[in-house]
Amino acid sequence: MRKYGPTxxxxxxxxxxxxxxxxGMAVLLTVxxxxxxxxxxxxxxxxxxxAAINECxxxxxxxxxxxxxxxxxxxxxxxxxxLWVINCxxxxxxxxxxxxxxxxxxxxxxSGKTIYFSxxxxxxxxxxxxxxxxxxxxxxxxxxxxPRAVTRVKDGISGFRLAMDGNSIYYTRSxxxxxDDPFAGLRSKYDSIDFATGSRSVHTLWxxxxxxxxxxxxxxxxxxxxxxxxxxxxxxxxxxxxxDARLITHxxxxxxxxxxxxxxxxxxxxxxLWREEAPSPNGWLESLAWxxxxxxxxxxxxxxxxPTEVLVAERLGSSPTVQRLTRPAGAFVQGGLTxxxxxxxxxFVAAHQARTRxxxxxDVRDGRHGTSDVLTPGDxxxxxxxxxxxxxxxxxxxxxxxxxxxxxxxxxxxTREIKASxxxxxxxxxxxxxxxxxxxxxxLMEWKSRDGRTVQGVLELPPDxxxxxxxxxxxxxxHGGPTSATTYSLRFWVYGRTLFAAQGYALLxxxxxxxxxxxxxxxxxxxxxxxxIDVADILTGVDALIERGIADPQRLGVMGWxxxxxxxxxxxxxxxxxxxxxxxxGVVDQFMQWGEEDTPGHVFNYMRGLPWEQAAAYxxxxxxxxxxxxxxxxxxxxxxxxxxxxxxxxxxxxxxLREYVGVPTExxxxxxxxxSLNTYxxxxxxxxxxxxxxxxxxxxxxxxxxx
Numbered sequence: 224m225r226k227y228g229p230t231x232x233x234x235x236x237x238x239x240x241x242x243x244x245x246x247g248m249a250v251l252l253t254v255x256x257x258x259x260x261x262x263x264x265x266x267x268x269x270x271x272x273x274a275a276i277n278e279c280x281x282x283x284x285x286x287x288x289x290x291x292x293x294x295x296x297x298x299x300x301x302x303x304x305x306l307w308v309i310n311c312x313x314x315x316x317x318x319x320x321x322x323x324x325x326x327x328x329x330x331x332x333x334s335g336k337t338i339y340f341s342x343x344x345x346x347x348x349x350x351x352x353x354x355x356x357x358x359x360x361x362x363x364x365x366x367x368x369x370p371r372a373v374t375r376v377k378d379g380i381s382g383f384r385l386a387m388d389g390n391s392i393y394y395t396r397s398x399x400x401x402x403d404d405p406f407a408g409l410r411s412k413y414d415s416i417d418f419a420t421g422s423r424s425v426h427t428l429w430x431x432x433x434x435x436x437x438x439x440x441x442x443x444x445x446x447x448x449x450x451x452x453x454x455x456x457x458x459x460x461x462x463x464x465x466x467d468a469r470l471i472t473h474x475x476x477x478x479x480x481x482x483x484x485x486x487x488x489x490x491x492x493x494x495x496l497w498r499e500e501a502p503s504p505n506g507w508l509e510s511l512a513w514x515x516x517x518x519x520x521x522x523x524x525x526x527x528x529x530p531t532e533v534l535v536a537e538r539l540g541s542s543p544t545v546q547r548l549t550r551p552a553g554a555f556v557q558g559g560l561t562x563x564x565x566x567x568x569x570x571f572v573a574a575h576q577a578r579t580r581x582x583x584x585x586d587v588r589d590g591r592h593g594t595s596d597v598l599t600p601g602d603x604x605x606x607x608x609x610x611x612x613x614x615x616x617x618x619x620x621x622x623x624x625x626x627x628x629x630x631x632x633x634x635x636x637x638t639r640e641i642k643a644s645x646x647x648x649x650x651x652x653x654x655x656x657x658x659x660x661x662x663x664x665x666x667l668m669e670w671k672s673r674d675g676r677t678v679q680g681v682l683e684l685p686p687d688x689x690x691x692x693x694x695x696x697x698x699x700x701x702h703g704g705p706t707s708a709t710t711y712s713l714r715f716w717v718y719g720r721t722l723f724a725a726q727g728y729a730l731l732x733x734x735x736x737x738x739x740x741x742x743x744x745x746x747x748x749x750x751x752x753x754x755x756i757d758v759a760d761i762l763t764g765v766d767a768l769i770e771r772g773i774a775d776p777q778r779l780g781v782m783g784w785x786x787x788x789x790x791x792x793x794x795x796x797x798x799x800x801x802x803x804x805x806x807x808x809g810v811v812d813q814f815m816q817w818g819e820e821d822t823p824g825h826v827f828n829y830m831r832g833l834p835w836e837q838a839a840a841y842x843x844x845x846x847x848x849x850x851x852x853x854x855x856x857x858x859x860x861x862x863x864x865x866x867x868x869x870x871x872x873x874x875x876x877x878x879x880l881r882e883y884v885g886v887p888t889e890x891x892x893x894x895x896x897x898x899s900l901n902t903y904x905x906x907x908x909x910x911x912x913x914x915x916x917x918x919x920x921x922x923x924x925x926x927x928x929x930x
Contacts, residue, residue: 262661262686265725267910269660270715271295271903274653276631277304278328278607281619282335285611286311287365288619289329289338290631292653299323300902306340308365311617311633314650319363320370326361328382333389337362339373341383352376360392374431381426381448387455390433393441395426395448423447423467428460428482442482444489449473452511452520458484459539461520463508474505474824479522481539492536496547497524501532502747505824512560514567519588521548521560521569527706527825528750530743531556533571535587544590551582551595555708555739555746559607565614570598572605574740577667577681577711579604581620599634601645604712620647623712625665628654657713661686663724667711668731670767673759676748679741680733680764681709683724684773694775695729696921697768699761701783701790705737705749717906718784718807719913726914728921729773735760735790751831753813753844754793761790762798776800778921781855782913784808785868785898788860789846792876795857796849803920805913807860808898811872812847813840821866850879856887858916860909862896887920 272295279290288311293304306326309316320326324342331338340363345356353359353372357379363370374380376396383394401407401422410421428442428451442448446464453460460482465472479492497506506524513520520536533548533556550556551573559572563583569592570583580603585593599605599620606629607621617635632647639646663683672678688695700719702709709732715721723730734741735757737749749757768774780803783791788809795804810816814834817826827833830840842848857880861873870892877890891912893905900906918924 262659265660265662265715265721267722267907267914269656270717270722270910271297271907272654272656273628273715276607276621276629276651276653279609279619279621279631280329280331280338281609281611281617282331282365283333283612284335285613285616287335288609288631288633288650289331289365290621290651291327291329295903296323297903300904302901306338306363308338309631309650311619311650316651317367319367330385332362332385333387336365338365339383339385339392341380342370343379344372352379360394373433382450384451384453386453386457388457391457392431392433393428393451393453393460394431395428395451397424397426399423400425400445425467428462441484441487444480446480447472449477450509450511452513454513454517454520455515456517458517459513459520460484461511461513461522463511463522470821471823474507474822477508479508479511479520479536481520481543483540490539490541490543492543492545496534496545497532502526502529503824503828505828506532510558510560510571512562512569514562514569515565516567519562519567521562521587523556523558523560523571525558526828527822528737528828529747531558533560533569535569537589546590548584548587548592551584553740553742554582557739561608561610563614564610564612564616570608572608574708574710576740577679577708577734578602578740579606579710581605581608581618599647602711603647604629604710619650622647623710623714625711625713626662628657628713628715630654661725662713663721663730664688665711665713668764668767670764672736672756672763674756676736676745676760678733678735678760678764680731681711681720682768682773683720683730683732685724685727685729688729690772694769694772694778695727696778696917697729697731697765697774697780698723698917699765699779699781699794700730700732701761701781701787701794702732702734702738703783703785703787704739705735705753705757705786705790706739706746707786708734708738708740717900717909718787719782722910722914723917726918728917729768731764731768731774733761733764750829751840753829754846755843757790758793758797761794765798765800778802780804780917780921782807782917784860786810788868792846795855796846796852799852799854801855803858803917804855805858805860805916806873806876807909808862808865808868809859809872809876810845810868811850811876812845813842814845815871815875816868817841819869819871847875847879850876851884853880853884853886856916856920858912859888859890860893860900860912861891862893862898862900864895865898867898889916 274294277291289308303323304325306320324344326342329340343358346354352375360373361370381395426448429438431438447468449463451462462480465477481490503526510523525531536545538544554573554575557572561570567588569587573582581598584595603622605622609619620632623629631651668682669679769776779801782805784807788807791806792809817823830837859873861870880888915926
């Protein structure tokens with residue numbers, strides 16, 4: 224057993240706190256002065272002024288909310304996340320951390336006086352935990368002060384949970400497991416070579432007693448623990464495990480294990496419902512959640528292309544039962560499973576027609592359940608929520624609307640009764656500068672697709688646009704996934720929303736077939752039909768924009784990232800009306816994608832089989848074989864280290880268009896970046912290149928003149 228004691232952050236933090244507070248005062252003064260001026264046009268640099276609230280945790284008594292806030296803080300290239308706490312009554316917010324440590328996963332002690340969280344703190348010259356940059360567990364008083372290191376684990380922790388009584392912390396540690404096979408000696412002899420097999424990352428699970436500060440190992444099953452949850456009575460530890468850390472083993476080879484703490488035995492839940500009887504063998508297990516009485520365990524199984532299922536296990540032990548929850552019609556479960564305290568009501572975040580809300584299914588027990596209710600009504604997009612420990616206590620919610628980006632709100636019985644249409648009391652305003660921006664006009668637009676199916680999208684128009692102004696240069700922005708959706712909210716991001724409308728474009732984001740929140744059939748229609756009905760949904764939306772006098776047919780552009788990049792590649796091979804395109808991290812060839820990406824089950828699901836089983840499907844869903852039809856000037860973006868859509872697709876697209884088809888093209892490969900762009904410089908570069916590219920090819924503007 225290892226022994227731990229609290230370690231306080233060293234001297235020098237007070238100076239950081241003073242500087243930060245002075246900076247914050249300057250920002251508030253700047254915003255106050257700006258509010259006296261007329262609203263102004265949004266520019267790319269404004270993106271980097273935005274803060275985002277990622278997580279929220281309501282205190283046990285419901286009086287405070289702990290939350291994490293992420294901001295760009297130049298000259299640092301990466302965003303930083305800090306921990307804050309706010310008094311729900313006074314709305315006074317206090318920043319609790321001031322280091323670039325990416326604080327996350329706040330959890331309240333039962334007394335409501337202490338917040339535990341994970342962070343990777345680093346001090347120059349320190350090579351020992353907790354200041355060596357490894358992830359550790361920390362604690363801080365709700366009244367502020369220096370955070371204290373709770374763990375000092377060599378190589379850091381992977382995840383943690385606080386016991387309901389606050390006396391213990393459970394955490395996982397990563398270790399390397401070497402396989403003992405006939406070639407182990409050769410691998411050891413040539414250890415400078417990267418081998419595909421022979422070793423794997425696995426986890427052990429530990430319990431730290433917060434009274435004696437001694438840790439004991441509970442689980443060492445030589446498996447990778449993706450997530451775990453401790454029952455309130457600490458009898459059970461539920462774990463989602465796989466043979467190793469690779470995502471290919473998570474999709475289809477993961478399982479739910481139960482560790483009986485008293486008996487020190489393991490049980491694995493029967494997987495018939497999410498393997499043999501599932502629409503796909505490649506389900507991802509997620510979102511473990513225990514009921515307050517420790518008698519029921521809920522979790523989700525997520526699929527590419529099929530609806531997410533919610534499952535509930537009861538009668539835990541050697542003969543458990545597992546039931547599949549009946550989902551509300553039209554809703555797509557996104558996760559965030561939580562049992563309402565003191566009840567058997569199960570809550571989760573669900574997408575529904577471009578909104579994202581919290582739903583509650585009443586009295587889930589004994590294989591049955593009651594009706595479902597919407598806890599967060601209105602035109603809202605909820606990203607996080609939290610209950611207090613009180614049965615009928617308040618709810619903390621992070622949500623965005625069509626006129627404001629995400630902020631922290633509170634719901635209570637009083638707000639629900641007084642403000643039925645928008646029953647939320649706003650607690651924070653982390654982006655006051657937005658009040659000085661000329662915001663786009665955001666609305667929902669519907670049209671009929673080729674097969675008569677109604678399709679919906681989010682339309683953004685310039686702030687001062689009127690129908691009498693005539694057709695606009697138009698950009699079609701395509702979301703990724705495709706098991707996702709564009710939401711009906713104010714969203715300023717690097718993939719086009721807000722910026723293009725602010726700069727005088729119409730921007731349509733279609734929720735094409737395969738998008739979430741429009742019913743199961745709308746979702747699964749895309750299976751076996753990529754590069755077909757999804758493209759038809761998009762192009763009929765373009766037709767509708769032209770017919771309604773919004774889009775100029777001579778000035779059309781299309782852009783997207785990930786599956787949106789793939790669809791951009793598809794669209795420009797099928798429709799020569801587009802004059803410009805921006806393809807980000809987009810697939811060109813489905814066989815190449817199956818062979819290269821880290822989650823090949825995605826391709827397997829949509830193609831309905833492996834390449835040698837469905838060769839024609841792989842070819843018809845690949846834009847590679849029609850690139851000679853492309854007329855659009857095409858800008859291509861990709862992260863050099865992208866594991867999800869490897870850069871070989873971007874290089875192949877660029878070679879085809881530049882060397883053989885002869886259309887204007889440029890390839891931007893971002894060093895060190897994965898499937899998304901994480902640095903200030905690269906995100907800014909993407910926005911400026913996209914805007915300049917479309918301005919040049921749709922509006923005849925010279926980028927050099929603009930500079």
